Amino acid sequence: MRSIFVRLIAAAAVAGTVTVGAASTANAHGPCRAGFFCAFDGNNYSGELLESNAPAGSDHISVARDRVNSGINHTANYWCAVNDGFPGDQTIWSFAPGSHVRTMGAQYNKTDWFYVRTRAQQCD
Numbered sequence: 001m002r003s004i005f006v007r008l009i010a011a012a013a014v015a016g017t018v019t020v021g022a023a024s025t026a027n028a029h030g031p032c033r034a035g036f037f038c039a040f041d042g043n044n045y046s047g048e049l050l051e052s053n054a055p056a057g058s059d060h061i062s063v064a065r066d067r068v069n070s071g072i073n074h075t076a077n078y079w080c081a082v083n084d085g086f087p088g089d090q091t092i093w094s095f096a097p098g099s100h101v102r103t104m105g106a107q108y109n110k111t112d113w114f115y116v117r118t119r120a121q122q123c124d
């Protein structure tokens with residue numbers, strides 16, 4: 001009987017630890033989950049437009065046209081913002097792994113799509 005009681009307490013303690021750990025992880029990563037890249041409509045990560053964990057090598061990841069203004073990169077890869085246009089598409093921002101960009105400054109409201117590259121490749 002004592003053995004069962006000890007096991008129940010141990011299980012409850014583990015469950016409690018998991019819950020606390022998950023909550024603190026969410027806080028530490030702000031509005032974008034671990035392992036994901038997030039793009040936002042406004043400054044300071046307001047109005048999420050994209051949340052993706054697309055792998056390195058991905059191209060033409062669509063996002064609402066001409067609206068991205070901030071981003072959080074919780075992936076191990078570079079996320080590269082592209083403004084399509086004439087005469088050609090242009091990479092206008094490089095979100096390094098782990099970076100938080102509160103505002104894209106002069107590049108606000110220009111991004112049309114993203115591509116993803118490894119740390120070694122980086123953005124064009």
Ligand SMILES: [Ca+2]
Nearest residue numbers: 083084110112
């Ligand atoms: Ca554009």
